[in-house]
Structure formats: structure tokens, C-alpha cells
Amino acid sequence: MGGSRRRGSGGRAGGSGPGGTRLTRRGRVVAWGAGVTALVLLGAGGAGAWIYYDLNNNIKSADVDDKLGADRPVNLSPGSKNIMIVGSDTRQGANAKYGKDLTTMQSDTLMVLHIPADRKWASVVSFPRDSWVEIPGCEKGDGSSSSPHHFKINEAFAIGGSTGKVAEAAACTIKTVESNTGLRIDHFMTVDFSGFKGMVDALEGIEVCPKQAIHDKKAHLDLEAGCQTVKGEKALGYVRTRYSVGDGSDIGRIGRQQEFMDALAKKAKSKLGSPDAMYGFLQSITKSLTTDPDIAGIQPLYGLADELKGIPSDRLGFLTVPNYGRVADQPTDKANVVWQYPQAADLFTSLAKDKEVTKAQLEASKKNVVYASSVRVRVLNGTGVSGRAGAVAERLRKAGYTVVETGNAPGGTVARTTVTYPAGLDGKAAVLASRLPGVRAAADGSAAAGAVTLVVGPELKVENVA
Numbered sequence: 126m127g128g129s130r131r132r133g134s135g136g137r138a139g140g141s142g143p144g145g146t147r148l149t150r151r152g153r154v155v156a157w158g159a160g161v162t163a164l165v166l167l168g169a170g171g172a173g174a175w176i177y178y179d180l181n182n183n184i185k186s187a188d189v190d191d192k193l194g195a196d197r198p199v200n201l202s203p204g205s206k207n208i209m210i211v212g213s214d215t216r217q218g219a220n221a222k223y224g225k226d227l228t229t230m231q232s233d234t235l236m237v238l239h240i241p242a243d244r245k246w247a248s249v250v251s252f253p254r255d256s257w258v259e260i261p262g263c264e265k266g267d268g269s270s271s272s273p274h275h276f277k278i279n280e281a282f283a284i285g286g287s288t289g290k291v292a293e294a295a296a297c298t299i300k301t302v303e304s305n306t307g308l309r310i311d312h313f314m315t316v317d318f319s320g321f322k323g324m325v326d327a328l329e330g331i332e333v334c335p336k337q338a339i340h341d342k343k344a345h346l347d348l349e350a351g352c353q354t355v356k357g358e359k360a361l362g363y364v365r366t367r368y369s370v371g372d373g374s375d376i377g378r379i380g381r382q383q384e385f386m387d388a389l390a391k392k393a394k395s396k397l398g399s400p401d402a403m404y405g406f407l408q409s410i411t412k413s414l415t416t417d418p419d420i421a422g423i424q425p426l427y428g429l430a431d432e433l434k435g436i437p438s439d440r441l442g443f444l445t446v447p448n449y450g451r452v453a454d455q456p457t458d459k460a461n462v463v464w465q466y467p468q469a470a471d472l473f474t475s476l477a478k479d480k481e482v483t484k485a486q487l488e489a490s491k492k493n494v495v496y497a498s499s500v501r502v503r504v505l506n507g508t509g510v511s512g513r514a515g516a517v518a519e520r521l522r523k524a525g526y527t528v529v530e531t532g533n534a535p536g537g538t539v540a541r542t543t544v545t546y547p548a549g550l551d552g553k554a555a556v557l558a559s560r561l562p563g564v565r566a567a568a569d570g571s572a573a574a575g576a577v578t579l580v581v582g583p584e585l586k587v588e589n590v591a
Contacts, residue, residue, distance in 0.1 A: 176404070177423055183411035185291070186421030189313070192264055192296035198309040202479035204242030208429075209299060209313040211235055212321070212382075213282060230286030230294050232279045233318075233365060234382060237308065241479045244432055246440035248476060251379045254279040257451050257461040258305045263297035266290040271297075273588070275523065277461060278305075291315060291415045305464075306473040307562075312420050320413015321364075322357045327405030328392045330354040331385065333363055341366040360385075379445055442484055446472065447491045454498040454525025463525065465494060467559035493552065497525035500553045501576040504531045507539035508583045516587045517579070524591035526557070534580045542582035545569035553577055560591045 212234030235252040256278040263271050263281065266288035281301040286294030299310045325331055334352040341347075346362030348355070355363055364385050367378045396402040411423075420426055447465035451458045468490045475482045502521060506514035514531045522528055544566040546554035554566035554577045561579075572578050 176407075180407050180411045181423045183408065183414070184421050184423070184426075185415040186418045187290075187292035187295060187415055188418055189292050189296040189299060192293065193300060193303075198303050198307050198477070200309045200311070201477045202242055205479050206238075206240040206311045207308050207476075208238040208240070209236070209295075209302060209310045210238060211282060211295070211298060211313070211315040213286075213294070213315050213317050230282060230289060230291070232282035232294075232298065234379075235279065235282075235298065235302075237302065237306075237310070239308075239476045240432060241481070243479075244436065246442070246481045247433060247436050248442040248444055248482060250472070250476070251383070251443075251445045252278055252302070253379065253446065253448055253462050255461045256446065256448065257458070257463050258301065260284065260297070261300045261304050263300060264293050266293040278302075295415075295417075308473055308477055312417050314420075315415045316410070317413045318361055320409050322361050323409025323413070324389065324393075324406055325360040326356050327402055327409055328389070328396055329402070330356040331360060331388050331392060333385070333388075335370075337370075339363075339366055339370055341370070343367075383443055440481070442482060444472070444482065444484055444487055447487065449494055449496065451525070453496040463497070465491060466497075466556045470559035495552050495556045497556065498527055500557055501527045501529050502557060503573060503576050503578045504528055505534040505578065505580045506532070507534035507537070507542075507580045509538045510583075513581050513587070517581050517585070517590050520587060520590040521557075524560070526591070529576050539580055539582050542585040543567065543580045544577060545572050545580075546577045547572040547574050550575075550577055561585065562589050 211232050213230055213232050233254065235254065237250045237252070239248045239250065241247070254277060257275060258278045259273060259275050260271070260278075260281050262273050263285050265271060265284060266286070271284050278301060281297040282294045284294075285297030295313050295315060299313060302308065303310055332352055332354050333348070335348055335350055338350045339346055339348045341362065344362040344366040345358060346366050348359070348363070364382045365378070366381070370377060370381070393403075393406060396406070415421075416426075420429060447468040448462040449465055451461045451463045454463060468487070471490065472482055472487065502518075504514045504518040504521065514533070518528045518531045542561060542564050544554055544558045544561065544564055546566055546568060547570070548568070551566070551568065557577050557579065558564045558566040562585075564585075566577070569578070
């Protein structure tokens with residue numbers, strides 16, 4: 126992943142990165158659905174009235190406002206926008222073969238596009254689907270509700286979509302993203318697999334250049350090494366393949382997806398002069414697109430694309446939430462990742478405050494990994510409410526922290542929650558503090574050696590810990 130120079134013409138995905146892909150920013154407006162949508166609508170601007178109405182009527186909307194509840198983050202930067210983008214499929218019909226025994230709607234790709242108030246830059250943040258996070262209670266679409274629990278982040282879409290309703294699926298995912306990041310989601314888009322295949326086929330395929338042969342039964346993909354054009358099922362398999370390429374991680378798959386979307390966007394741009402190709406392309410994406418009511422139409426989406434097209438290519442940031450293997454905190458879990466703190470919290474806070482974060486800055490900050498399991502914590506109750514320290518300690522243990530002591534604060538009740546640390550533990554204290562809303566770590570020369578001290582104050586809600 127990075128800014129390596131591509132070889133060859135537009136419409137090629139491949140090269141020298143992990144799994145044989147090379148990433149570049151040039152030509153990308155945004156990744157996945159947003160990138161395709163922006164290009165499509167720029168091309169549709171001069172279409173005839175009948176085409177406009179035809180395409181406009183394809184776009185579906187789903188209202189989620191009454192499903193998100195009142196306890197939502199506040200937009201700290203009026204004029205900015207956060208748009209959640211989901212690449213999904215229903216696992217019904219032809220798509221059923223991609224997920225054994227899966228009957229609910231599934232999310233394979235999750236991103237948030239942040240557009241700042243000044244429209245001078247933009248960031249697309251990818252969330253690894255294996256991110257281990259807390260899934261809040263959600264409506265399931267059949268009148269029942271799920272209970273809060275920890276699991277992979279992509280489960281939120283499946284829980285809400287258990288009855289096939291996009292509104293509930295999107296709402297549960299929005300609630301999950303908001304509660305774990307503090308970012309207010311203003312709009313959402315979902316693009317399903319069938320539409321993706323149609324887009325590729327309308328463009329007569331996309332060239333990919335894997336350095337090694339890919340044989341992935343789960344993705345139903347067999348590709349030999351070298352450059353070749355993929356369509357339909359092979360194109361879908363290429364962006365879905367995981368275990369048979371590179372290190373087998375979802376992080377590697379994110380890179381391949383972003384690279385493929387780059388090539389797709391470039392080829393779409395090259396076909397703007399071909400009415401047949403562009404009409405098929407436009408039909409495929411609009412038929413597969415579901416959004417919130419505010420952007421459910423050609424005109425509002427064209428307006429969004431218009432906002433993005435003036436952003437310089439070197440001010441488009443393609444980021445992935447900092448993370449590490451959860452096995453470092455939970456030795457039995459080799460399948461999932463957890464977000465790296467305080468780096469993840471710093472990223473979300475910067476975007477919430479409309480501060481640009483470059484990929485170079487994010488990569489530099491990720492170098493010093495502090496695993497949650499290496500943070501030893503004393504949890505003391507300063508609320509006067511019996512059992513509060515134990516409840517907070519249990520939340521921290523589930524998040525991987527090492528709790529070495531629980532008890533009551535020596536001075537009795539306190540006004541607010543505090544995190545203090547002895548000399549040499551500033552980094553570990555920062556990791557813990559970043560998981561507690563509104564708390565900053567402070568040095569304390571009298572603090573017990575070898576551990577960070579958390580004094581729980583009355584304002585700290587147990588459910589907001591870690």
C-alpha cells in the first residue's frame with residue numbers, strides 16, 4: 126500500500142505489493158462505492174432526461190433515523206460529512222455459494238468517507254471486517270432486539286439484516302461505528318455484490334496482474350500468475366479472496382479492494398465516450414445502490430461528486446484503522462484484530478475535529494505498539510457506589526488489560542475519573558486513557574510502581590469503558 130508509480134494504462138490492478146497488487150492515489154476520488162459513484166455521476170451529468178429518470182428510479186433508499194436512538198455523537202465540525210460505505214451481499218440466489226450456512230445479509234467491506242467543511246482534502250478510513258469491537262443492542266427487523274456484546278465489526282450488518290432489511294442492517298452498523306469511534310455518521314451507501322459484477326462486465330472487465338497464482342476455493346477463484354482480464358465471478362472472487370494470497374489477512378484484502386476500485390474508476394473514466402458501456406455501468410451501480418433518503422437520487426449524489434472532484438489527488442487519504450492481532454491480548458484468538466490505542470482514538474478525534482491525517486503520519490504513529498495485555502491496571506472505586514470498580518475491571522479484562530488490583534479510592538469519592546502513572550509508564554497510561562471518554566493520563570510520583578491507576582469517577586459509564 127502506498128504511492129508507487131503504476132505501469133501500464135488505466136484499468137489495471139496489479140503490481141508489486143502484497144499479493145501482487147500496487148496501490149496508487151492518482152485517479153481515485155474515493156474507494157469502493159463512493160469512488161465509483163462519483164465517477165458515474167460525473168459522467169451522467171449530460172445524460173438525456175429519460176436516462177436520468179431511469180437511473181434515478183433505480184436508486185433505493187432506507188430511512189434509519191428512527192432506529193439510531195438519541196444517544197449519538199455530536200458533529201464537532203459543522204459543514205463536514207461522514208459517509209459510511211458498505212460493500213454487501215444477501216447470500217441469496219447466486220451469491221449463496223460465497224457463504225456456507227449464512228442466511229443473513231453480509232458485509233464484506235466497511236469504510237467511512239470523511240469530507241471536511243473546507244472541502245480541501247478527504248479521508249477514506251477502512252475498518253477491517255475482523256475488528257473485535259462491541260456491537261450495541263440493535264433492532265433485528267422482526268421486532269426483536271440483540272443484546273450488546275463483543276464480536277467482529279461486520280456482524281453488525283448481519284444482525285440488523287437478519288430479515289433482509291437494509292434499513293436495520295445499516296442502522297446497526299452505524300450504531301456500531303459511532304459507538305466505537307465517536308464519529309457522527311451523516312449518510313450511508315450500500316453496494317451489493319451483484320451490482321459490482323455488473324459494473325465490471327459493462328466495462329468489459331478489469332486487468333489484474335497477480336505475481337503468483339491464486340487458487341481460493343472459498344472465493345471460487347482460480348487465476349494463474351501474470352496479467353489477465355477478469356469479469357463477473359472472477360472479478361468478484363479477486364476482491365474477495367483472502368486466505369490464498371499474501372499473508373491471508375483482511376488487511377491485505379483491503380489493499381486489493383482499493384487497488385481494484387482504482388482500476389475500475391480509471392476504466393470507467395476512459396469509457397465516458399461509449400454510451401453503451403456507460404449506460405450498462407450506470408444501470409448496474411444504481412440498481413445495486415441503497416442510501417439514506419437525503420442522498421437517494423442522481424441529483425444529490427452528483428452534488429456529492431461535485432464536492433469531491435476538486436480535491437487534489439495528494440490530499441486524498443486512504444487509511445486503515447491502526448490494529449494488531451488480538452492473539453497478543455487473547456492467546457486463543459488467532460482470527461481477529463483489535464484497534465491499536467491511542468493511535469486509533471487519535472485518528473477518530475482528528476477526523477471529528479476536521480484535522481487532516483496523512484497515511485505517512487498514521488504509519489509513523491503505529492510503530493510503537495503497546496498491547497492491552499501489557500498494561501497493568503489498579504482499578505479503584507471513587508463513586509461511592511458498591512461494585513463499580515469490579516464492573517469496570519471486568520470490562521477491562523475482556524478488552525485484554527491486566528487488572529492487578531481492585532478496591533476503593535483512598536480519599537473516598539472523587540469528582541471525576543482519573544488515570545495516573547509512575548515514571549516510565551506514560552505510554553501504557555495513554556493507551557488506557559484513550560479508551561475512557563474525556564480522560565487524560567497524568568504523571569504521579571507517588572503512584573504505585575509497575576501499574577497504572579484508574580480511579581473511577583461518577584461520570585464514567587461502565588458500558589463506555591474500553
